[in-house]
Amino acid sequence: DTGVSQDPRHKITKRGQNVTFRCDPISEHNRLYWYRQTLGQGPEFLTYFQNEAQLEKSRLLSNRFSAERPKGSFSTLEIQRTEQGDSAMYLCASSLVPNTEAFFGQGTRLTVV
Amino acid sequence: GENVEQHPSTLSVQEGDSAVIKCTYSDSASNYFPWYKQELGKGPQLIIDIRSNVGEKKDQRIAVTLNKTAKHFSLHITETQPEDSAVYFCAARARGTSYGKLTFGQGTILTVHP
Numbered sequence: 001d002t003g004v005s006q007d008p009r010h011k012i013t014k015r016g017q018n019v020t021f022r023c024d025p026i027s028e029h030n031r032l033y034w035y036r037q038t039l040g041q042g043p044e045f046l047t048y049f050q051n052e053a054q055l056e057k058s059r060l061l062s063n064r065f066s067a068e069r070p071k072g073s074f075s076t077l078e079i080q081r082t083e084q085g086d087s088a089m090y091l092c093a094s095s096l097v098p099n100t101e102a103f104f105g106q107g108t109r110l111t112v113v
Numbered sequence: 114g115e116n117v118e119q120h121p122s123t124l125s126v127q128e129g130d131s132a133v134i135k136c137t138y139s140d141s142a143s144n145y146f147p148w149y150k151q152e153l154g155k156g157p158q159l160i161i162d163i164r165s166n167v168g169e170k171k172d173q174r175i176a177v178t179l180n181k182t183a184k185h186f187s188l189h190i191t192e193t194q195p196e197d198s199a200v201y202f203c204a205a206r207a208r209g210t211s212y213g214k215l216t217f218g219q220g221t222i223l224t225v226h227p
């Protein structure tokens with residue numbers, strides 16, 4: 001068990017490009033969460049999955065954002081037509097129902113230039 | 114929805130002193146309150162949590178207190194050490210939602226001077 005793993009750690013992209021991030025949760029964790037954290041702020045909830053089902057999406061998740069967890073293991077978060085306002089740290093977390101703790105990964109820092 | 118306010122935004126203490134960080138929440142239905150520590154370039158790490166049926170919880174130098182009536186909870190760190198320097202976040206989870214769906218405070222930058 002190596003913890004929640006996110007890839008890449010850093011991504012610089014030009015405005016208008018599409019980007020995709022990957023999250024590998026802790027093995028056997030059935031819940032997976034995506035958060036966004038801007039500089040100087042706490043993480044903000046975006047969406048979560050139980051196994052492969054996406055159970056909830058925040059209003060923060062615009063139609064340019066899409067997340068998947070096709071086999072109930074790793075997850076991807078795609079941002080289409082990136083904007084400068086998308087620059088942030090994207091955090092992934094996982095937990096095992098019915099336990100409470102959510103464990104976070106190191107995050108992917110996105111910079112849109 | 115839930116709103117969590119955290120104070121102070123920065124806190125500077127001398128090694129060995131105590132540090133206290135306070136949070137208030139708006140949703141009286143919230144029943145789970147974790148605290149996370151985030152070091153530079155890393156993701157948040159859970160350090161302690163408390164549920165609404167408990168008023169206080171302690172783990173070595175760290176303690177959390179909860180006042181449901183006033184809707185506030187606090188983190189207490191005793192005998193601070195330089196390695197305690199980090200950003201600390203409180204969070205709240207509303208009853209009926211997933212335990213990992215959290216509303217975070219704005220964070221407190223704690224600096225412990227040797």
